[in-house]
Amino acid sequence: MEHNNNTEEPKSENAKSLNFLETIIEDDIRSEKHGGKVHTRFPPEPNGYLHIGHAKSICLNFGLAQKYNGKCNLRFDDTNPTKEEEEYVNSIMEDVRWLGFDWEDRLYYASDYFGQLYEWAIKLIKEGKAYVDDQTSELISEQKGVPTRPGTDSPFRSRSVEENLDLFTRMKNGEFPNGARVLRAKVDMASPNMHMRDPIIYRIMHATHHRTGDDWCIYPMYDFTHGQSDYLEGITHSICTLEFVVHRPLYDWFLDNLIETEYRPRQYEFARLNLNFTVMSKRKLLQLVTEKYVNGWDDPRMPTVSGLRRRGYTPESIRNFADRIGIAKRENVIDVGLLEFSVREHLNKIAPRIFAVLNPLKVIITNYPEGQVENLDLEINPEDPSMGSRMVPFSREVYIEQDDFMENPPKKFFRLGPGSEVRLKGAYIIKCDDYRRDEKGRISELYCTYDPDTKSGTGDQRKVKGTLHWVSAEHAVNAEVRLYDRLFNTEFPDEVDDETKDFKSNLNPDSLKVITGKIEPSVKNAKVLDKFQFQRLGYYCVDPDSTEEKLVFNRTVPLKDSWAKQNK
RNA sequence: UGUCCCAUGGUGUAAUGGUAGCACUACUGAUUUUGGUUCAGUCAGUCUAGGUUCGAGUCCUGGUGGGACAACCA
Secondary structure (H helix, E strand, C coil), rough: CCCCCCCCCCCCCCCCCCCHHHHHHHHHHHCCHHHHCEEEECCCCCCCCCCCHHHHHHHHHHHHHHHCCCCCEEEEEECCCCCCCCHHHHHCCCHHCCCCCCCCCCCEEHHHHHHHHHHHHHHHCCCCCCECCCCCCHHHHHHHHCCCCCCCCHHHHHHHHHHHHHHHHHHHCCCCCCCCEEEECCCCCCCCCCHHCCCCCEEEEEHHHCEEEEEEEEECCCHHHHHHHHHHHHCCCEEEEEEHHHHHHHHHHHHHHHCCCCCCEEEECCCCCCCCCCCCHHHHHHHHHHCCCCCCCCCCCCCCCHHHHCCCCCCHHHHHHHHHCCCCCCCEEHHHHHHHHHHHHHHHCCCCCCCEEECCEEECCCCCCCCCCCCEEEECCCHHHHCCCCEEEECCCCEEEHCCCCCCCCCCCCCCCCEEEEECCCCEEEEEEEECCCCCCCCEEEEEEEHHHHHCCCCCCCCCCCCCEEECCCCEEEEEEEECCCECCCCCCHHHHCCCCCCHHHECCCCCCEEEEEEEEHHCCCCCCEEECCHHHHEEEEECCCCCCCEEEEEEEEEHHHHHHHHH
């Protein structure tokens, strides 16, 4: 060892800093807590579609398991049959898989534990730690008091064990209507923590459960379910969001009062994701769907996983995004620009380039032989030559973007103007000789000449400052193109929420524009969700609404455009 | 007039008592047959007042500010 006098760890390239959960986990592994094992879980309630905030949690829980050679369960927290549906169960599983995670054979439901939970409730009753309360929810709530004042005891708090057992059994047997009675844990009505003031642990709900059917008419509450479920599954680190911090003492209380073994799952909390220019609460997303402000949960404007998928996001881009935003305990609002950066970054590497003209302006190349067609061999992706090339037909009449011609161009305009030259990407340099207007006075046709000596790929050539994408008019494929913009005009829609206005008052009326574009013919074989870069425009993907006759594209995100920016 | 959580550039996140770093954004410049990409660079930060310490973003105390908790929701 003498020869090595440098004992300091060099800051190695891959020594990424840890977030606070990784620090805790590494300490636990080092101290052999839980036998050095890591077992997490992702526990959605199947009452809606997953959104990007859930994706953060999924990446966290499954990611931690991967990183530390552990396991991660998928568990449906399905203790409220009135809100839950199988449709949601299925969409959640699809989304988790699509994001690239695998729960293997560890698919669980809290409803799997209804029997055990019931036994545990009986145990609490027998030990004098739970009682049946006959009061209305209003009365119970009143007696709970307020956070700054202690609560008062329910008159039923001191019922005998026998009576409690009898009543709880009859609750279970369906002898009472909804709301008639509840089972409460006897904890501490004076606790400064509201959740410890004799929390309700079972309520009567004559409702059909999506999995247990009509087997039960009493259902356990979240607090009485979650920790025990974690325990039953051998979870070591039960990670949830910050609003559950105040629940943690209760989580521990149930385990301490029900479990004899030394092993305990531990709850840790992190800050949920907030994104600007959108809303994230299930309630509000549901409202957008049911009131038809969007076309379903998977509308490409929605921050749902299914919406992002349909918008053209890749699982990898979402995982990278989750990585980049980090994990901490302070409230945060992430700029959607970071999400957009993440998807551009990935699509730049993988998306085939094609030409698409969305606002066509016809260009007639007067010195190009009529009827002649050249099939140009163009690269599919300059970032990845292994993707090969495609054939793009060039002919006498092509379309370019209306934005790419100006009658009176400003100084730094690199595109086409009267008398100026530009390269048609992958083809020739053309010069604009003349132009025509339609009856409304708008420019409708350009007359240009091409320079036959400037064919792309034929050696040294003079340079022109502008390069335009184009599509041969006779070969162009018409497609519907849906241009999406942010759903809300305001950065924090949640903050506009009073009696007169709510978050919907800031919906962006222009969040969807539908146009018809001219696209190069190589696109004909595109399949649903195939992704492309429309060169110089942005990333687009094929929408599931596409048919044999008509392709439909969604704009995922435009390309960065420093020209548009400086002209704003 | 409670309990708990939190406070680092515009945004997000590191620094685990020892040089405040990274990413996004913004802005320069170079390259470019995408005004894209890539590359190089610039601007910009420890809420406040005390205390402990040779040394504090980090530990302690008090303020200030933000957030959570009063569902038979999760």
